Structure formats: structure tokens, C-alpha cells
Amino acid sequence: MTSVATAISLVTRAEAEAAAGTCSADLAKGPWEFDAAEALRGMPAYGPGASVADRAPASTPRQGQLPEEYKQASDDELHARITAAKEKLGDRVVVLGHFYQRDEVVEHADFVGDSFQLANAALTRPEAEAIVFCGVHFMAETADILSRRDQAVILPNLAAGCSMADMADIDSVEQAWAQLEELFGTEPDAEGRVPVIPVTYMNSSAALKGFCGEHGGIVCTSSNAATVLEWAFERGQRVLFFPDQHLGRNTAKAMGVPLEQMPMWSPRKPLGGNDAATLRDSRVILWHGFCSVHKRFTVAQIEKARTEYPGVRVIVHPECPMEVVDAADEHGSTDYIRKAIAAATEPTVFAIGTEVNLVNRLAAEYPQHTVFCLDPVICPCSTMYRIHPGYLAWVLEGLVDGEVRNRIEVPADVASTARVALERMLAARP
Numbered sequence: 132m133t134s135v136a137t138a139i140s141l142v143t144r145a146e147a148e149a150a151a152g153t154c155s156a157d158l159a160k161g162p163w164e165f166d167a168a169e170a171l172r173g174m175p176a177y178g179p180g181a182s183v184a185d186r187a188p189a190s191t192p193r194q195g196q197l198p199e200e201y202k203q204a205s206d207d208e209l210h211a212r213i214t215a216a217k218e219k220l221g222d223r224v225v226v227l228g229h230f231y232q233r234d235e236v237v238e239h240a241d242f243v244g245d246s247f248q249l250a251n252a253a254l255t256r257p258e259a260e261a262i263v264f265c266g267v268h269f270m271a272e273t274a275d276i277l278s279r280r281d282q283a284v285i286l287p288n289l290a291a292g293c294s295m296a297d298m299a300d301i302d303s304v305e306q307a308w309a310q311l312e313e314l315f316g317t318e319p320d321a322e323g324r325v326p327v328i329p330v331t332y333m334n335s336s337a338a339l340k341g342f343c344g345e346h347g348g349i350v351c352t353s354s355n356a357a358t359v360l361e362w363a364f365e366r367g368q369r370v371l372f373f374p375d376q377h378l379g380r381n382t383a384k385a386m387g388v389p390l391e392q393m394p395m396w397s398p399r400k401p402l403g404g405n406d407a408a409t410l411r412d413s414r415v416i417l418w419h420g421f422c423s424v425h426k427r428f429t430v431a432q433i434e435k436a437r438t439e440y441p442g443v444r445v446i447v448h449p450e451c452p453m454e455v456v457d458a459a460d461e462h463g464s465t466d467y468i469r470k471a472i473a474a475a476t477e478p479t480v481f482a483i484g485t486e487v488n489l490v491n492r493l494a495a496e497y498p499q500h501t502v503f504c505l506d507p508v509i510c511p512c513s514t515m516y517r518i519h520p521g522y523l524a525w526v527l528e529g530l531v532d533g534e535v536r537n538r539i540e541v542p543a544d545v546a547s548t549a550r551v552a553l554e555r556m557l558a559a560r561p
């Protein structure tokens with residue numbers, strides 16, 4: 132199977148097909164073209180791909196210039212340099228590759244998985260001095276929170292953030308919390324339940340995980356969101372769920388919470404754009420955040436797949452909008468999707484609603500099935516795509532030379548409260 136990067140470069144070379152084949156011809160360029168401060172002027176900071184139109188906050192990290200030798204190196208040369216650096220480093224380094232990474236990076240990973248699986252995988256390598264996280268910023272932060280202080284967590288390209296995580300910043304969440312405390316007070320009801328429990332999705336900054344740790348809240352993943360909401364409802368009258376409205380809505384709806392009891396909190400409006408009565412009656416207050424990769428999936432795409440492949444099994448990620456989840460046969464985390472395909476005993480057609488790099492890899496891994504992405508346009512996660520083999524070679528060769536490049540360090544006070552919220556999640560596991 133052709134990798135996503137190769138497919139993009141082929142499509143963008145064939146000008147007539149370019150518009151339909153990929154969401155941006157700029158994806159064929161090296162990510163360093165978007166990292167240079169000069170190039171960023173007038174260009175979106177998330178770069179080409181699904182998040183291209185998202186508003187990047189001023190605090191979005193910038194990546195300095197990659198040395199010319201890495202930009203000019205051929206794919207084969209980069210592959211050889213990464214392999215050689217890893218061999219020299221041996222057990223001193225562990226490379227983690229997220230499911231959504233490009234194939235040319237994933238092939239060098241010691242572990243491949245979702246963000247939480249990878250952070251836990253790193254714990255199985257206590258001898259590693261460096262953890263190179265080929266994912267996005269919040270994932271590297273989580274790995275840093277869970278690893279030893281003397282282990283360096285490295286993000287090969289600092290511009291690999293997450294537009295969804297950036298939609299809920301700590302200042303906006305603290306402002307929302309102050310307004311909710313003013314409205315509800317802080318006293319528990321007769322059953323001992325506090326007015327609001329904050330719940331943050333794993334896809335959020337360490338500061339938000341720390342906020343939840345400090346305020347009786349908890350972290351969830353897309354695999355355990357229902358278990359975590361049950362935990363929160365036992366302790367609170369309602370939940371403030373951030374940053375992904377869709378995961379919150381899809382999960383709470385499946386648990387029987389009516390839509391009218393799930394108001395949206397828009398961070399720049401008083402009371403999040405709600406009236407006090409609506410908030411008083413709420414069970415889950417949803418932050419106005421979303422993933423631009425999963426927002427691309429539509430009911431029309433599902434209908435088309437059903438027409439073209441009668442009997443197709445449609446599985447989508449719970450970060451997709453509610454109507455897409457409702458129209459699908461199943462929904463679940465990346466791990467759920469992977470296991471569902473692996474468990475199918477008869478040749479099956481699967482239409483999948485998640486990031487295209489993972490879908491293409493599953494298609495190659497399970498040739499007995501037909502596996503395709505619901506979105507016909509190749510539009511990878513903008514920020515995952517910023518991790519190019521050139522950056523991986525650069526950070527690994529830095530380690531060989533004794534230099535730690537692009538270290539991600541969560542301040543100790545934030546890490547300790549964030550760990551509390553993560554530990555609550557682990558304890559809530561059914």
C-alpha cells in the first residue's frame with residue numbers, strides 16, 4: 132500500500148487530480164517551510180491538513196529552523212540515518228509512534244498506539260534516558276508526567292500541537308469555573324454531590340489535567356469516557372467536559388442524558404452563552420471544542436459507502452459529530468477500531484471514520500478485508516503531519532552527540548496535580 136505521504140506527492144504532481152485527491156497541495160512540501168518564522172507570516176500556524184483553518188493561539192509553540200542537511204536529505208538517506216542513530220543509542224532511547232503518524236516515521240517506532248497506550252509503553256523501558264514521542268504536544272506532556280524526572284521526553288517538531296487541545300486553554304477554563312462557582316456555589320447537595328466535576332479529555336494540555344486534579348476532577352480517554360462520566364456523576368450534580376464537545380455529547384447521549392441537558396459553553400461569552408436556568412438544569416456542560424480531522428466525516432459519506440458496498444460495516448471515532456456516530460454501525464476509539472477489524476473472521480468491507488494514516492495502515496495489515504477511509508479526500512491531521520523523518524533524524528542524532536533537542540518538561544507542580552487526575556482515571560477503570 133502506498134503511504135499517505137507518497138500518495139499526496141503523486142496526487143499533487145498530477146495537477147488535474149490535485150483538487151479532489153488531497154485537501155491541500157501544500158502537504159507535499161516539507162513541514163519546515165511552515166516552521167520558519169518568515170513563512171508563518173500570513174500562513175496558519177497549524178499548517179496544511181485538516182486543521183488548516185483553525186485559529187492557532189499566540190502561545191502555539193514554534194519550531195526553529197531544521198538544519199539544511201536534514202531538509203535536503205532523500206527519504207532513503209533519512210531512513211538510513213535514523214536506523215543508524217537508533218542502533219548507536221540502543222536501550223538509551225525509546226521511540227513512540229502514534230497511530231496517526233505517517234508510515235515513514237512509524238516504521239522506526241518501538242511502540243505504536245494511541246496517546247495513553249504510548250505513555251504507558253514508555254514505562255516499560257525504565258532504562259531509556261530519552262523518550263522520543265512521534266505524536267503531538269499534549270502526548271509528550273503526558274509521557275513526561277508519567278515518566279521519571281531524569282528521563283527526557285522529546286517532541287521531534289515543537290509545532291506538532293493539537294488544534295482541539297488548544298481550543299481549551301487554562302485561562303478560559305478558570306474563567307468558566309469562576310462563573311460556575313458563582314452560579315452554583317461550592318456546597319454539596321443532600322447526597323454529597325458537589326455542583327460541578329471537571330472532566331478533561333486526554334487530548335488537553337497538562338495545565339488542564341492539573342486543573343482537574345486540583346478541583347476534584349478526572350481525565351478520560353475515548354475508550355473509557357463512559358466509565359469516567361459515571362465516576363463523575365457519582366460525585367457531582369453535573370460535569371464540565373472539555374475540550375471535545377463531540378466525545379462528551381456522544382458518550383453522555385449513549386448513557387441516556389437528554390440533549391437539552393447538555394448546553395454548550397462558548398468560552399468568550401458570559402455564562403458560556405447560556406442562561407442561568409439552562410445551566411442549573413444541565414447534566415453535562417460541553418466545551419466548544421472539536422477535532423478538525425473527525426469533523427470532516429459526514430452522513431452523506433456513510434450513505435455513499437452503503438450504496439457502493441451493501442453490507443459494509445461503518446465504524447467511526449467518537450470525536451465525530453453526533454449525527455455521524457448515529458448513522459454508523461459502531462463507534463469507538465482507535466484501539467476499538469483496530470480490534471474490530473482484527474477480530475473479523477470473514478472477509479468484510481469496513482468504512483472507517485478516523486485519520487487516514489491509521490486507516491491505510493489497517494488496510495495493508497488486513498488484506499483479507501476491504502478497509503477504506505470514509506473521507507475520499509486525503510486530509511491528514513495537520514499537526515501529526517509536522518513530524519517528518521527529517522526531524523526524527525535530527526533529534527536522534529542530537530542524542531548520539533549528547534545533545535537533548537526539543538525536550539518537553541511539565542513544571543513539577545502542574546505534573547503532580549495532573550498525575551492526581553490521571554490516577555483517578557486509572558482507579559475508575561471498571
Ligand code: SF4
Pocket residue numbers: 182231267292293294295296334422423424425486512513514515
Ligand atoms: S487528530 Fe484531532 S485530536 Fe488528534 S492530534 Fe490531530 S487535531 Fe488533535
